Amino acid sequence: MDKIERLRSVGVFLQEEAHSRQMRIVRGKHIFVSGEWISVEILIDELDGKIADAKFLGFGPPALMGIGEALCESILRKHYTTACTAEDLERYTGELSKALYVLVNGALEAVEAALQDCLDLPAPIMHHETPLHMTIEGGLYPGWTELQLEEKLSILEELFAKEIRPYIALDAGDIEIVSLQDDALTIRYQGTCTTCPSSIGSTLQAIQHIVSQRIHPNLQVLPDQSIFLF
Numbered sequence: 651m652d653k654i655e656r657l658r659s660v661g662v663f664l665q666e667e668a669h670s671r672q673m674r675i676v677r678g679k680h681i682f683v684s685g686e687w688i689s690v691e692i693l694i695d696e697l698d699g700k701i702a703d704a705k706f707l708g709f710g711p712p713a714l715m716g717i718g719e720a721l722c723e724s725i726l727r728k729h730y731t732t733a734c735t736a737e738d739l740e741r742y743t744g745e746l747s748k749a750l751y752v753l754v755n756g757a758l759e760a761v762e763a764a765l766q767d768c769l770d771l772p773a774p775i776m777h778h779e780t781p782l783h784m785t786i787e788g789g790l791y792p793g794w795t796e797l798q799l800e801e802k803l804s805i806l807e808e809l810f811a812k813e814i815r816p817y818i819a820l821d822a823g824d825i826e827i828v829s830l831q832d833d834a835l836t837i838r839y840q841g842t843c844t845t846c847p848s849s850i851g852s853t854l855q856a857i858q859h860i861v862s863q864r865i866h867p868n869l870q871v872l873p874d875q876s877i878f879l880f
Contacts, residue, residue: 678764
């Protein structure tokens with residue numbers, strides 16, 4: 651109710667304002683089956699990929715307005731690859747009923763759509779030291795294509811354990827490697843990641859970036875979508 655009664659983040663950004671702050675405006679919108687909608691505008695710092703400010707507009711029930719307000723608050727100062735989950739929203743609103751999750755997922759999808767225009771910005775560096783116990787030449791694993799499948803999986807498991815899983819665990823999620831066939835690496839999300847739209851959006855893009863830069867550029871990361879609930 652506090653979010654609904656104290657809407658501070660309603661509105662849009664002017665391009666001149668973004669330019670003066672050396673920011674990028676990204677926009678996303680979700681239209682519900684019933685005709686209601688929510689749109690978000692996000693100011694992104696192009697130097698580090700962090701969210702400087704956010705605003706929203708919406709048409710729908712009061713709960714949607716409260717969710718939009720909480721959404722804008724919860725993504726501030728985060729990197730675009732870890733912008734928001736349903737659990738983040740609950741930290742700002744209190745526990746949400748299952749009936750509201752249609753609205754929540756719609757709001758998250760609007761954010762996800764906006765952040766697709768940020769994928770060229772810097773991805774977060776997870777560790778200052780290499781996560782692998784071997785020498786990496788030019789940021790890639792030497793002789794990758796000649797390795798046996800078991801060796802490749804072992805290297806990928808170590809990379810995930812050191813450089814990806816700790817990042818996923820920050821939002822009470824987990825991730826496992828399902829299979830590697832040719833250059834297709836299939837992963838399976840666990841925990842909160844199974845209900846987070848970014849699992850097949852910005853988070854997946856960040857994982858793809860790490861694998862491509864650390865192992866081999868031809869590797870394609872694919873999510874096992876059979877477990878997703880949204």
